[in-house]
Amino acid sequence: MGNTAVVVGGGIGGLVAAIGLRRIGWQVTLVERAPMLDDAGAGISLAANGLRALDGLGVGDAVREASRGQYSGGTRTPKGGWLTRMDGAELEKAVGTPIMGIPRSTLHRLLREALPAETLLIGSEASSVEQISPGKVRVGCGDTVLEADLAVAADGINSKVRSLLFPAHPGPVYSGSTVLRAITGQAVDLRTDFELTWGRGTEFGHIAFPDGRAEWHAVLNLPAETRFADPLAELRRRFHNWHDPIPALLDATQTHAVLHHDVNELRTPLPSYTIGRIALLGDAAHAMTPNLGQGACQALE
Ligand SMILES: Cc1cc2nc3c(=O)[nH]c(=O)nc-3n(C[C@H](O)[C@H](O)[C@H](O)COP(=O)(O)OP(=O)(O)OC[C@H]3O[C@@H](n4cnc5c(N)ncnc54)[C@H](O)[C@@H]3O)c2cc1C
Known part of the structure; x- marks a missing residue:
């Protein structure tokens, strides 16, 4: 060679x-x-x-x-109940590192x-x-x-x-869902490092960063190439009554920071x-x- x-x-x-x-x-x-x-x-x-x-x-x-x-963190319902809790320390013991x-x-x-x-x-x-x-x-x-x-x-x-x-x-083919995501423009008061919240045909999640900002993503089951005139306003409309810190994460985001891609595989x-x-x-x-x-x-x- x-x-x-x-x-x-x-x-x-x-x-x-x-x-x-x-x-x-x-x-x-x-x-x-x-x-x-x-x-x-x-x-x-x-x-x-x-x-x-x-x-x-x-x-x-x-x-x-x-x-x-x-x-x-862990997986939650839209009202905030916990479906599963995640324990990064246990994972660290098992495989040497948390995510x-x-x-x-x-x-x-x-x-x-x-x-x-x-x-x-x-x-x-x-x-x-x-x-x-x-x-x-x-x-x-x-x-x-x-x-x-x-x-x-x-x-x-x-x-x-x-x-x-x-x-x-x-x-590649369309998976059936489209994802909007962003990093917040400022630190957000988060009680957990990582969450996923499952609603009907919809998921919202966050990953916290060292400086207190976080990335969030909203996954929506929708036809391919669906786009919104004002993506952040659309997400506020869809998630306003979901548990904390979801509305706060959206409020801490600047409009231009939002990315929108269809999920293909x-x-x-x-x-x-x-x-x-x-x-x-x-x-x-x-x-x-x-x-x-x-x-x-x-x-x-
Ligand atoms: C919403 C979302 C969340 C994700 N979250 C995670 C996660 O938490 N953890 C994880 O492990 N993975 C995650 N992934 C998957 C991860 O992002 C991808 O698997 C990874 O980025 C793929 O990297 P890549 O280098 O193979 O391809 P890409 O990042 O797509 O890079 C391809 C590069 O090739 C260049 N290119 C293309 N064609 C040409 C050409 N003809 N000549 C020269 N250059 C060319 C492009 O410009 C681009 O820079 C996520 C994906 C999505 C969509």
């Missing part, structure tokens, strides 16, 4: 693939189509498998330092900082990836053609590389994550719904 690689995609999966390959002595070029390497998402929870992978990549301590352990909550932009920055600038080819979209000989791959990015010993496609749920490698695969598994010297990783390979908080963790793993 040679020692040059092209990683397509600068999300969490692509960044960690590049970090990992460099740690075992490979020369890596990471190609990202966005003009700036960033992650605009809200928050993310990292479980033991993801944290163990980050430790293996040498960034676990920095990520823990910027995260908040999710020790208290950790961190703003996605912070996680992304910590991963970016682990890569030297010369590794990154930003603002460049990969349009072709092919194996040109038993030991070589070629990645076309506009006028730039890169040859290497390995290509890793971490180009996300709508992966171009996946459609090139597996043209008969149906691709790769329901038909791929026959393989590799073809020759081209490998798919992260959502390109196994995009899943966020219910278990495992999409990024499994990309890391």
Whole structure:
């Protein structure tokens, strides 16, 4: 096996693939189509498998330092009754860590900082990836053609590389729910680190961060591509009589901070994550719904 690689995609999966390959002595070029390497998402929870992978990549301590352990909380009803209680200390005893909550932009920055600038080819979209000989791959990015010993496609749920490698695969499908989420603009008085509240066809959850702000998400079972003129007003209308701190979390949020995405998943598994010297990783390979908080963790793993 040679020692040059092209990683397509600068999300969490692509960044960690590049970090990992460099740690075992490979020369890596990471190609990202966005003009700036960033992650605009809200928050993310990292479980033991993801944290163990980050430790293996040498960034676990920095990520823990910027995260908040999710020790208290659980699952509730809209009126506030508890369906289950979560005990992060017990989890820590069992698997060595509670789940950790961190703003996605912070996680992304910590991963970016682990890569030297010369590794990154930003603002460049990969349009072709092919194996040109038993030991070589070629990645076309506009006028730039890169040859290497390995290509890793971490180009996300709508992966171009996946459609090139597996043209008969149906691709992602709508899960039936759409998600609105944000990070609050200020600290909120929260009595727990993490909660999920289940209503009919609706879920609301929060993940608290070290500085007292929190990410919240509202999952609604609705037809694909449903959008609201004023998403925050719509959520206030739907959740005004749900238990504390749900209305307070919405009140602490600025309108422009709200993100709205349909939740898609790769329901038909791929026959393989590799073809020759081209490998798919992260959502390109196994995009899943966020219910278990495992999409990024499994990309890391
Ligand atoms: C609401 C929600 C909550 C979630 N919460 C959690 C959680 O708590 N814990 C968890 O572990 N996971 C969570 N996930 C899942 C997690 O966000 C994803 O699994 C993870 O971010 C996937 O990372 P990725 O690098 O594979 O893909 P992406 O983050 O999609 O990155 C793909 C990158 O490739 C770039 N790209 C695409 N095509 C090209 C191209 N042709 N050329 C160059 N660049 C290209 C894109 O611009 C992008 O930067 C959640 C997901 C959602 C939707």
